[in-house]
Amino acid sequence: MDGTVLVADDDRTIRTVLTQALTRAGCKVHATSSLMTLMRWVEEGKGDLVISDVIMPDGNGLEALPQIAKLRPGLPVIVISAQNTIMTAIQAAEAEAFDYLPKPFDLPDLMKRSAKALDVKRRAKPAVAVTPREEGDDLPLVGRTPAMQTLYRLVARVMNADLPVLITGESGTGKSLIARAIHDFSDRRSQPFVVAQAGDLGGVDGISALLAKSRGGSLVLDEVSDFDEDAQARLVRMLDVMGAHAPRIMANSQADLTQAMEAGRFRKDLYYRLGGVTLAVPPLRERVEDIPLLAEHFLSRGARDLGVERRLSADALALIRAHPWPGNVRQLENTLRRLLVTSSEPEISKAEVEMALGGAQAMPLPRSGAVDGEKLSASVARHLKRYFDLHGGQLPPAGVYDRILREMEIPLIEIALDATGGNQAKCADLLGINRNTLRKKITDLDIQVTRRRKLM
Numbered sequence: 001m002d003g004t005v006l007v008a009d010d011d012r013t014i015r016t017v018l019t020q021a022l023t024r025a026g027c028k029v030h031a032t033s034s035l036m037t038l039m040r041w042v043e044e045g046k047g048d049l050v051i052s053d054v055i056m057p058d059g060n061g062l063e064a065l066p067q068i069a070k071l072r073p074g075l076p077v078i079v080i081s082a083q084n085t086i087m088t089a090i091q092a093a094e095a096e097a098f099d100y101l102p103k104p105f106d107l108p109d110l111m112k113r114s115a116k117a118l119d120v121k122r123r124a125k126p127a128v129a130v131t132p133r134e135e136g137d138d139l140p141l142v143g144r145t146p147a148m149q150t151l152y153r154l155v156a157r158v159m160n161a162d163l164p165v166l167i168t169g170e171s172g173t174g175k176s177l178i179a180r181a182i183h184d185f186s187d188r189r190s191q192p193f194v195v196a197q198a199g200d201l202g203g204v205d206g207i208s209a210l211l212a213k214s215r216g217g218s219l220v221l222d223e224v225s226d227f228d229e230d231a232q233a234r235l236v237r238m239l240d241v242m243g244a245h246a247p248r249i250m251a252n253s254q255a256d257l258t259q260a261m262e263a264g265r266f267r268k269d270l271y272y273r274l275g276g277v278t279l280a281v282p283p284l285r286e287r288v289e290d291i292p293l294l295a296e297h298f299l300s301r302g303a304r305d306l307g308v309e310r311r312l313s314a315d316a317l318a319l320i321r322a323h324p325w326p327g328n329v330r331q332l333e334n335t336l337r338r339l340l341v342t343s344s345e346p347e348i349s350k351a352e353v354e355m356a357l358g359g360a361q362a363m364p365l366p367r368s369g370a371v372d373g374e375k376l377s378a379s380v381a382r383h384l385k386r387y388f389d390l391h392g393g394q395l396p397p398a399g400v401y402d403r404i405l406r407e408m409e410i411p412l413i414e415i416a417l418d419a420t421g422g423n424q425a426k427c428a429d430l431l432g433i434n435r436n437t438l439r440k441k442i443t444d445l446d447i448q449v450t451r452r453r454k455l456m
Contacts (some may be wrong), residue, residue, distance in 0.1 A: 001022075001025040001026050001027055001111075001114070001115045001118060002026055002027065002118065003027055003028070003048035003049060003118045004027065004028040004029070004030065004046060004047050004048050004049075005018075005022050005027050005028070005029050005030075005047065005048070005049045005050075005051060005114065005118075006029075006030050006031075006032075006038055006041050006042070006046065006047035006049070006050045006051070006052075007019065007022075007029060007030070007031040007032070007051050007052075008031075008032050008033070008034070008035060008037075008038040008050070008051070008052040008053060008056065008061065009031075009033065009051075009052070009053040009056075009080070010033045010053065010055075010056055010057055011053070012033070014053075014080075014103075015031040015032075015033070017107065018031070018051060018110075019031050021107060021111060022111075022114065025111060025114075025115075027114075027118075030046060030047065033056070033057065034056070034057065034058055035052075035056040035057075035058050035059035035060075035061060035064060036058050036059070038050070038052065038064075039064060039067065039068070039071075042068050042071050042072055042075065043071050045072070047075065048075075048118055049075075049076050049077075049078070049114060049117050049118050050068065050075060050076070050077040050078070051077075051078045051080065051110075051114065052064070052077060052078070052079060052080070053079075053080055053081065053082075054079060054080075054081040054082075054083060054088065055081070055082070055083070061079060061081075062079065062088075062091050062092060062095055062097075065077055065079075065092075065095035065096065065097060066095060069095075069096060076098035076099075076117040076118075076120070077097050077098055078097070078098055078099045078100070078101065078110070078113060078114065078117060079092045079097045079099070079100045079101070080100075080101050080102075080103055080105055080110075081100070081101075081102060081103060082102070082103040086141040086152045086155060086156075086181055088100065088102075088152075089149070089152035089153050089155070089156045090152075090155070090156045090159070090181075090185050092156070093153070093156030093157060093159075094156075094185075098113075098117045098120075099113050099117065100153065100156075101113070101149075102144045102149050103144070104144070141174060141177055141178070141181060142290065142293050142294055142297050143287055143290035143293060143294070144289065144290065144293065145282075145287040145289050145290050147282040147286060147287055148282070148287055148290060151178075151279060151280075151281065151282070154277075154279060155178060155181060155182060155279065158182070158277045158279075159181075159182045159185055159186040160186050160187050161277070162248070163276035163277050164248070164249040164250065164251070164273065164274050164275070164276040164277070165179070165182060165248075165249075165250045165251075165276065165277050165278075165279060166250075166251050166252075166253070166257075166274050166275045166276075166277070166278045166279070167179055167250065167251070167252040167253075167278075167279045167281065168252070168253055168254070168256075168257070168278060168279070168280050168281065169252075169254065169280060169281030169282070169283070170254055170281075170283045170328055171254050171327065171328065171330075171442070171443045172284075172327045172328035172329055172330035172331055172443055172446075173281040173282070173283055173284070173328045173329060174281055174328075174329050174330075175252040175254070175281055176195075176220070176222075176252065178279060178281060179218070179220045179250045179252060180193065182218070182250065183217070183218040183248075183250075186218075186248075188216065188217050188218055188247075188248060191215070191216040191217030191218070191247075192213060192214050192215065192216070192217035192218075192247075193214075193217055193218050193220070194210070194213050194214035194217065194218070194219050194220065194247070195220045195222050196210055196214075196219060196220065196221055196222065197221075197222050197223070197226075197435075198226060198227040198228060198231040201227075201231050201234045201235060201238070202230075202231070202234075206234070207234060207237070207238045210238075211238070211242065211246070211247070214247035215245050215246075215247065216245045216246075216247065217247050217248070218247055218248045218250060219247040219248070219249055219250070220250045220251065220252065221235070221249070221250070221251040221252070221274070222251075222252060223252065223253060223254065223255075223439075224251040224252070224253050224257075224274065225253040225254070225255035225257060225260055225265075225266060226255075226424065229267075232266065232267045232270050233267070235270055236267065236269055236270050236273065239270075239273045249274065251274045257271055257275075258271075283325075283328055284325040284328045284329055284332065285324055285325060288321055291320060291321050291325075291332070292317060292321070294329060294332055294333075295312060295317065295320060295332070295336060298332065298333050298336040298337065299311065299312070299336055299340065302336065302337055302340040303340070306337075306340055306341065308340050308341065309346065310339065310340050310343055310346060310347070310348050311346065311347055311348065312347070312348050312353075313347050313348060313349055313350060315349070315350035316347075316348050316349055316350045316352070316353045318350075319350050319353050319354065319357075320332070320353060323357060326446045326448075327443065327444070327445075327446035330443055330444070331444075331446055334444060335353075335356050335357065338356055338399075338402075339352060339353065339356050342356070342398055342399045344398075380408075384404070406445065409441065409445065410445050410447065412431075413427075413431070413438070413441060413442065413445065413447055414447055416430050416431055417442075417447070417449055422449050424438055424439060424442070424449065
């Protein structure tokens with residue numbers, strides 16, 4: 001590796017480590033803790049590569065990128081940042097950064113990227129102004145794990161590409177948030193953002209009304225794997241006739257569409273039309289190192305929204321890290337929000353987390369079954385009386401009302417889903433609730449849905 005590298009970071013340890021590694025690799029290195037000094041070096045013509053932190057004592061490294069591009073067109077810049085959110089990756093891409101790495105970074109990986117930056121002769125591009133943006137309140141897209149950083153970089157690359165996007169992942173991973181981020185930070189952000197379900201495609205004017213509503217913006221096909229054969233056929237025809245001012249098409253699915261195709265439940269021609277770019281959102285159990293970051297994010301947001309400040313004890317955090325989180329990020333958020341409200345101390349204890357996760361809070365089942373002819377209300381009353389009696393004259397933990405409703409609601413929905421073969425539309429009709437309400441309850445209560453071809 002040959003060349004001069006300008007390193008700007010206010011962390012002395014990082015400056016030292018990078019200087020030693022780059023020097024051993026054959027580079028000359030100028031290191032500084034000041035953005036002003038970095039800009040002076042760039043203006044003087046020094047350096048073949050810049051490695052810069054974002055937050056500096058005297059400025060913002062991302063906001064300096066357009067000025068660097070103006071002073072030295074083609075000078076590659078690698079951005080490193082402790083702000084491990086999707087916004088950093090998006091802003092780095094908008095400002096034409098050569099690459100972006102989160103802190104703590106992998107040194108061999110950074111050295112490979114540095115070598116590539118020094119070898120690649122980039123064509124000069126006009127400077128792109130960077131408008132500082134705040135992380136959206138409803139975008140908990142936080143993570144420093146390689147899987148999430150790869151996802152962030154891919155989102156940043158495709159947000160303005162004229163390609164359909166298919167977003168896959170388990171329930172609660174944040175698929176809808178990814179779609180919203182792609183729209184909100186793309187060139188279409190001032191245009192409509194429309195989420196469509198299978199029912200929106202029906203009727204004589206369904207498709208034309210949908211296209212008119214989302215004209216020039218983004219159209220998200222929600223849980224496209226649930227679309228029946230008729231809706232899939234309508235969708236194929238719609239995609240084939242879209243003309244000028246057509247919306248950008250995005251689709252999300254928690255089901256594996258390739259398996260659905262092989263089973264004959266999903267049209268191949270539709271799959272290939274939707275899968276221009278596929279973004280796979282990893283489940284929370286595959287990015288355990290992000291759990292403390294997410295927990296801090298949700299507790300901070302809860303403190304702002306609810307006016308209640310809480311922190312996790314070391315044991316509580318360890319338990320949260322070890323939990324499998326079948327409901328993924330949404331379940332983690334709901335759990336922490338509930339703990340913010342129910343916890344009475346500034347520090348949330350391990351015992352409180354156990355109760356919130358269904359450990360100590362679970363009500364024991366009666367030793368005997370219901371009495372013949374007994375009404376449901378009487379059976380529930382007998383069950384609850386025993387639950388209170390088991391606390392030996394002490395009150396149960398606070399939040400009994402929500403816990404009881406939750407424990408009754410889960411088996412009700414599970415049994416109804418089983419009775420309808422996993423068909424959510426039929427299940428919603430059976431329960432007498434809106435389908436969107438049912439879907440929200442399924443995700444919030446972490447209920448697993450299994451589709452069967454035949455209904456009971």
